[in-house]
Amino acid sequence: MAxxxxxxxxxxxxxxxxxxxxxxxxxxxxxRYLRMTETLVAQIAALAANKKQTELSxxxxxxxxxxxxxxxxxxxRERGITARLLGVDITGKAIEWAKTKTGHLADQGxxxxxxxxxxxxxxxxxxxxxDAVIMREVIEHLQExxxxxxFGLIRANLPECGVIITVPSTNSPTDAKHYRHYTxxxxxxxxxxxxxxxxxxxxxxxxxxALYGPLRWLKAKLNKKPVIWRLMNWMWQPMPPKWxxxxxxxxxxxxxxxxx
Numbered sequence: 001m002a003x004x005x006x007x008x009x010x011x012x013x014x015x016x017x018x019x020x021x022x023x024x025x026x027x028x029x030x031x032r033y034l035r036m037t038e039t040l041v042a043q044i045a046a047l048a049a050n051k052k053q054t055e056l057s058x059x060x061x062x063x064x065x066x067x068x069x070x071x072x073x074x075x076x077r078e079r080g081i082t083a084r085l086l087g088v089d090i091t092g093k094a095i096e097w098a099k100t101k102t103g104h105l106a107d108q109g110x111x112x113x114x115x116x117x118x119x120x121x122x123x124x125x126x127x128x129x130x131d132a133v134i135m136r137e138v139i140e141h142l143q144e145x146x147x148x149x150x151f152g153l154i155r156a157n158l159p160e161c162g163v164i165i166t167v168p169s170t171n172s173p174t175d176a177k178h179y180r181h182y183t184x185x186x187x188x189x190x191x192x193x194x195x196x197x198x199x200x201x202x203x204x205x206x207x208x209x210a211l212y213g214p215l216r217w218l219k220a221k222l223n224k225k226p227v228i229w230r231l232m233n234w235m236w237q238p239m240p241p242k243w244x245x246x247x248x249x250x251x252x253x254x255x256x257x258x259x260x
Contacts, residue, residue, distance in 0.1 A: 019065040036166070044134075047162060059120075063098060066095075066099075070101065133161060135164070151163070151191075184203075203242070204245070
C-alpha cells in the first residue's frame with residue numbers, strides 16, 4: 001500500500017516540471033478550466049452573500065501551480081469581493097511555479113506556501129480564521145483516512161469555516177493518480193460523516209464515457225484550429241450531476257443549535 005501511495009504522489013509531482021495549468025496554448029482545455037473556475041467562484045460568491053460580506057479569507061488547499069487560486073482571486077475582485085487567499089501545497093515545485101507566476105500580487109492578498117495544512121494551522125494559532133477552504137480536484141488524490149484527517153483539522157482549528165469542493169465524477173475514467181471518483185451520494189456522505197452539512201451537489205461539464213478516447217484525439221486536433229474548437233464549448237457548462245464529469249459541493253458547519 002505504501003508503494004502505491006508513493007507512486008500516485010510521484011505521478012502528481014512529476015507533472016510540475018512545467019506550470020501546466022497556465023498553458024493557454026491548449027485552447028480547448030483552457031476554456032474548460034476557465035469555465036469550471038467560474039462555477040467555483042459562483043459558489044464562493046454565494047457564500048459571501050450568505051455571510052453578507054464583501055471581504056473573505058480563503059485557503060486553497062492543494063493549490064498546485066496556483067493558476068486556479070489566481071483566477072478565483074481575480075474573479076472575486078471582479079465581483080466586488082476582496083479575497084485574502086493563501087494557496088498551500090506540499091509539492092515544492094508547484095509552489096515555486098505559483099510564486100513565479102503571481103509573486104507580484106503577494107501584497108494584494110494572494111500568496112502561496114509550501115506547507116501541509118496541519119503545519120499551517122498549527123503555526124497559525126487559535127485566533128486564525130478563514131471563511132472557507134477550497135479543495136479543487138484534491139480529495140480524489142487522498143486515501144479515505146487522509147480525507148477524514150483533513151476535515152478533522154479544519155473542524156478543530158477553523159470551527160466556523162466552510163469547505164468548497166470539486167471532484168471528478170464516476171462519469172469520467174479514474175486517473176492513475178486518483179484513488180476514486182465520486183457519485184453525488186458519495187460526495188455528500190463524505191462531507192456529512194465529517195460534520196459538514198451539504199446542500200445541492202452541482203455538476204459541470206459533459207463528455208460521453210464511450211467517446212472519451214475519440215474526444216481526446218479530437219481535442220488535440222481542435223487545439224490547432226481556433227475556429228473549430230469553439231464548437232466544443234457547449235460541453236463546458238453546468239450540467240445535471242447524473243451527466244456531469246465534475247461535481248461541486250459546499251460543506252457548511254451546521255448552526256450550533258443543530259449540532260449534536
